[in-house]
Every structure is written in structure tokens, then in C-alpha cells.
Amino acid sequence: MDLFSFPPIAAILDAAYALLMGLASLLQPIAGGASAAVAVVILTLVVRTILIPTGIAQVKADQTRARLAPKLHALQRRHKNDRERLQRETMKLYADEKASPFAGCAPVLLQAPVVGIVYALFLHTVIAGHTNDLLAEELFGVPLGSSLIGSIGNGSLTLPAVAVFGVVILLIVAVAEVTRRLLRPDPTTLASTPGGQRTLRWVGLLQFGTAVAAVFVPLAAGLYLLVTVAWTLAQRVILRRKFPTEPSTGHV
Template sequence: MFDPILAFTADLITALTGPLGSAAAAIALFTVAVRLLLLPLSVMQARGERTRRRLAPRVVSLRERYGRDPERLRRELTALYAAENASPVAGCLPGLAQAPFFMVMYQVFVSSAIAGKANALLTHGLFGVPLGQQFAGTVAGAGLISAPALVFAGLFLLLLAVAAVTSRRIRRTMGEEVQPEALRRIMPLLPFGTVLVAAVLPLAAGVYLLVTTAWTAAERAVLYRPALSAA
């Protein structure tokens, strides 16, 4: 039942390819356009996250005080959020609302066929490498030391750079909060998973991952900057 949505999205990106002269550029532009459309949700999420951080010490205090009385703890937490005109899930709902958009975009970039027709997006290339090509197939066909493999290597390096920036921000953010030690160790490593994902997906999906993760890093740098967090 999602075929019409996927077909519309693929046709729109294909239409952008002509004026831009590159399907990869069309994917990047389309990804940015969708992220701009979802920006109000990101702003809401940032506001909810700042509220959660501001109330975190008081929430910890209540949990320590009423941890053995779940019903009293629930009432106290409800009263706290009501008094602050906030919700404990305010930072989560906008993120969940974004999920369908990302699922559609992701599916467009990994599907070999859409609505019974070959995905034309994947027939275009980036520096001579078909957007439907995967890293393993490139290495098997052209070798590890080859121009096509270097295109993937460049993509992986850019993803690593974005992941490093995101990881540092996560470490800094977690340093301001009370978190389990295991979580402190795992969370900063998660951004690097995009490199592993890009290594097994078509090049088109890798381009999408690079643009959307770079946008997320820049967006969080602005929306979650210390001056706002302290407000």
C-alpha cells in the first residue's frame, strides 16, 4: 500500500535529476528539503529535551525519595511536569513523527523496484559508480584498490567525520547527566554504526545517510547549544 508514496518520491527525485545534472545531488537536495519540512518537529523535540534536562535533578531526587512507593512517585512526577507545563514524552513524540518520512526515503534508496517498475534512481551514478551498487559488489568487480572503491572510501570517511562530531556531542551531553556507566560507554559509539550500514547498502542509501546525519549534527549544534540549554 506504500507503493504510490514510494513511486511519487522516486519520481520527484528523478525529476530533480535533470536540472541538477546528478541523481546524487537530487537525493541530497530532496533530503535537505524533507529535513527543512520537519524542522518544526525538531525544534519541538529540542524544547522537550531542554525541559527534560532542566527537570532531571528534581526527577532523580523524587525517585530517590519515593522509589519504594511507585504510586506516590507517579503522583509526584505528574505534579512536577504539570507545574512546569511539560510532558515527560515531549522530546520523544516529534522524533516518532519523523520516522515515517525517514522510512519512505530509506525504502526508496534501497528498493531495486518500486510499484512493479525498476527503480530508475539506482541506474544513475556518482563518479562513475552506479547508485544501486554496493561496496562488496564494487570490491568483487573492480578490486579494493580501484576508482569505484575510492568513491565508497570517500563516503565512509565523510560518514566517520560526521559520526566523530556527533559522538563528541553525545559524550559532552551525557557528562551533564546522571547515566548508567554501560550507557555512557555504548551511546557515543552508536553514530559510527552509519559507516557499517553504508557498507552493506546501495550507494544511493549511503548518500542519503551522509546528508541526513550531517544535517542532524548541524541541527543539534544549533538547537542544543549551551546558551539555549541553560535557558
């Protein structure tokens, strides 16, 4: 059974669809044929604004992890041959610091339902029993429901589609590179952990995962991804200045 056909979820999805298409209609006199694409961008900005508290919680969790990292590493070295003792001492450390090892998970779990509903708007051809007309709308002649890989596969790829998808994907790559350079983990801290340098390389590569996803998802979802990564970069830069992740130099 499709989760989004479950009546309560289908009703929420249909309400979000009505809101998005209503916004597109309001924008029609201003944006013309691109009104639906502009509505997707505006909806994304609204969603990211609503999720600002989860972003703050995530940065605070990062701050806590950075502060406790040296102490955790010391515990791991001291009790590397006694896993039960290591677990007890680790939980005691978190209790003493009034922190939780799961603090970083809560923001992700809280925003998952909202993001899931938004993605469903771009991926489902039928919503609450009716056609998803959003996917038939266009941006510079390219349907919002088409994907780059799908267009290549069915032989419908056109020059405008190459240009539109190319711009979206290249912008996502550019944001990913800026994110990688500005927000990569501290190499000095990672160097003291097992596999730290390998972790650093993987973190750098994962920044470009969104660009890969944009090749496969519909154009509407690609626009959502572009706005999301740009917003996330700006938000993280601002929040990291307000909540700097300076690791503690204390010892256990």
C-alpha cells in the same frame, strides 16, 4: 505483503520517485553522470528543511528533560522503594511543569513516514510496478544501487567503489566524532544517575552507528545518511545555542 505495495503508499512513493528522477534530468546538463547523486543530495536537503520543526521540538524536549533531571533524580532517590508513589509523583511533576514525558517521542514519530518513503527510494528495485532506474545511475562509475558489503560479497568491488564508499564512510565517521565531542551529554548530570557513565559510553558509540549502516546500504542511501548526519549536527549546534539545555538546580 510489502507495505510499499499498498496502493496509497505506492502512489506516494512513485510521486517521490518521479520528483527525484525529474530533478536528476534537470541537473544533467550541469552535473553530467553525477546528476542522480546530486539529486539525492538536494532531495535530502529538502527533506531535512521540511523536518526542521521536528528538530526544534526535539531540542525543546531535550531542554525540558535537562531542566527536570535533578528533580526526577531526587524523586527516584526518595521513593526508590515505592514504585507506585514514584510514578504518581513523577506524573505530578510533569503536570506541574506543564510538560510531557513523551514529548521527545512525537518528533521521531512525525518524521518516520517521510524518512521511510525516502529510504524506500534507495532500497526497492521496483516501485509501483516499474523498475527503479535510480539504482542504475552512477557516481564516479559506482552504481547508486550497490553497497560496499554487497560488492565485497559478489566479488564486484572495484578501486573506484573503494574510493567512493571510503570517502562517504570516512566523512560520516568524521561528522560522528565531531557530534560526539560537541553534543555529548553532560557527564556531571549523568554521573548522578544509575549507570550514568555506562550510558555516556553507549551514547558516544551510537554516534558511529550510521557509519556502520553505510557499509550495508546502497550508495544512494549512504549519500542520504552523510547529508543527514551533517545537517543534523549543524542544526543541533544552532538550536542548542538558541534553546540551551541548562539543568535546573532546584530540589523537590
